[in-house]
Amino acid sequence: MVDIYLKVENDPPVLALSIPLNDIQRLSLRPLKWLRYITFAVCGARGDLSTTPDSPAVDYDSVHHLDPVAEAYYYTPQETYRLIDHSGLNERITSSAQTTRRSRFREDIMGRDGSRCVFTREIPLLCDATHIIPSCKGDEYIQAVLQDRGALYDPAPDETSIDSIQNGIFVCKDVHTLFGIGSCAFLNTPNFALDTTDIAFTALDGPMSATRITLQHLIPHGGVRPILPFDACIAGTGNLPPPAILLDYMYGVAAYRRWGCGEHIKELMERRFTERYGTLPAPPVSGSASDDEDSGPSGDAHDSDSQPNRQRRGGARRHGSTMSAGMLQAMDDVLLLSMLTRGTTPESVSRERRRREEEEELRRQEASRSKVEAWKQASLE
Template structure:
């Protein structure tokens, strides 16, 4: 059962130039603090954009209510945001019968499974080849493929167990995801050049429109770039857009080279499917939490708050520290994120503040990152439970039909 706005804990005043967005989650609350100027760059209907953000994060339909005593949802979403202002997302009700059918998904179990290599039917090489068939050039800059990389939307390191759980618990709407099971599926990637690192760091996202909340016309028009000539082999989709958007200012060079709302172009004649809207929306929510999430400390006390240790292989001779990539990974993260706390010694008992304010890391308590938080929300929200109930009901009906066929 979702928490009503009136039962949520009081929040501090929203800073000038920002809008606050509160998203209820059981007895906790997610709180985003978003620069109004940034919203105006990304969407022509800022109130609809707030609903889109909450929908991406929670995976559940709902409405938007201003910070008033009655919390009456807004009917007109064409207006502007007040500076500063606070809004509450009101999830659409789900019946108690549907909400109580499934227990919580244990995040630790999924993490342990994901740490063990699972069956991946498509190799990394095949993944790149399939991407190149659809994206012969960087989809945003037109850079040649030899200077680009095949980027995963859901990171490859998360594993197929993690990937499949996302698909199973997210409502696909009109998209057919029945065969979307492999993390190296072409729908989980696209070809990127200089943007790849920013995309992995959740500074850049891709907004696919139309979607359940936003129409194509709600996004500012594609910027006119007279110096850029579209390659004859690629074209923009005619009925939808895959628009590049910056959730964090990338600096003058990147913002001028890759302006907001620049659209992706794909091989005109390719039969490969486009990037999955379901995965792009999920990634948009994760990126928003990373850039704008605040006051997430209540989730720190949840029963599934710990991050399990990766399974250790059986020892085969003396330990070889040069095979341990942990230090290299943390050094790389530190180089990519110079303003974030250093974790070069992840086993140290010295505590430090995490990106989400209030989640503390120590030797026995590694912090959640944006993917952990999104995964927990995804698998334990009322909408996710409803989705699992529907799948179980379909399975039950199929078994019943099979049983009736045997009896006859």
């Protein structure tokens, strides 16, 4: 296990992350450079790692893929910390079909990224236009992120709404689900700490690009159909790609959910959240009960995260449910138990849904071919 401590002025170093060595080796060819990057993504400040609170910065290129590393590193910031919102994934979000603007979101993202998943090349029927910053956060929230961390990037977007094309990416439903719960994240390189060659390259379409967006499984992903850590292949116009500031921010959110450690860092994050984001107005929600669910091709599975205890900013519960968090959790537990009793799991249900969707797509294609053949035959007669 490798512990990362943040140096805080006038206070002892704060334990922020505790990361298994096998995760570090699995996700990077240059462990120290990757550790520097994820610390930056979480705390929002450029800085350096050292092996003791007062020692000089480490030589980042001295440690290769499987070389031993220290048990602890201390991060000295070069600027003020801009910590992530540790509950950045913990919001229940309405469908992208809720408004006219959101109904265009999928079309805009497909125009830029192409009509297949940028990572797996799945067909459009099995893909979603995914918000990078969850759509429930609203325009004010994403603007606060840009204003808070904009000085770290050149250039950084000036104006980006929650349904902007820059806040979206076209991915298959499985990747969408994993991203929505923080199991995977999208790594942008080169960045503050990493070069493109510091991350293993798994070819899907063509050679490695000079700039990369790599799918990384923070929680190891297996199963019958494992999703490999491919680079994004943008097959559309490529205009206005997801900016590094948003990808880094959500990488930090997912990294903290996976490896965050210690009560002190959580307290610092909660204080920072209250100061920076706590006073933002919650975005409007529709009164329709279906707005919290994926509404098909135009819906957003990330926007219908099934975790029950969802709080809106400022601590008030979102409308549409008067049940306590405990009651909602109990209902989820009962649902899961009933599925297991029937010999099913959420994963098997997802696979069966995918199989049926694929069969339906094949049936539609066959029907279209039959119509064309009938038309040709009629023309000959």
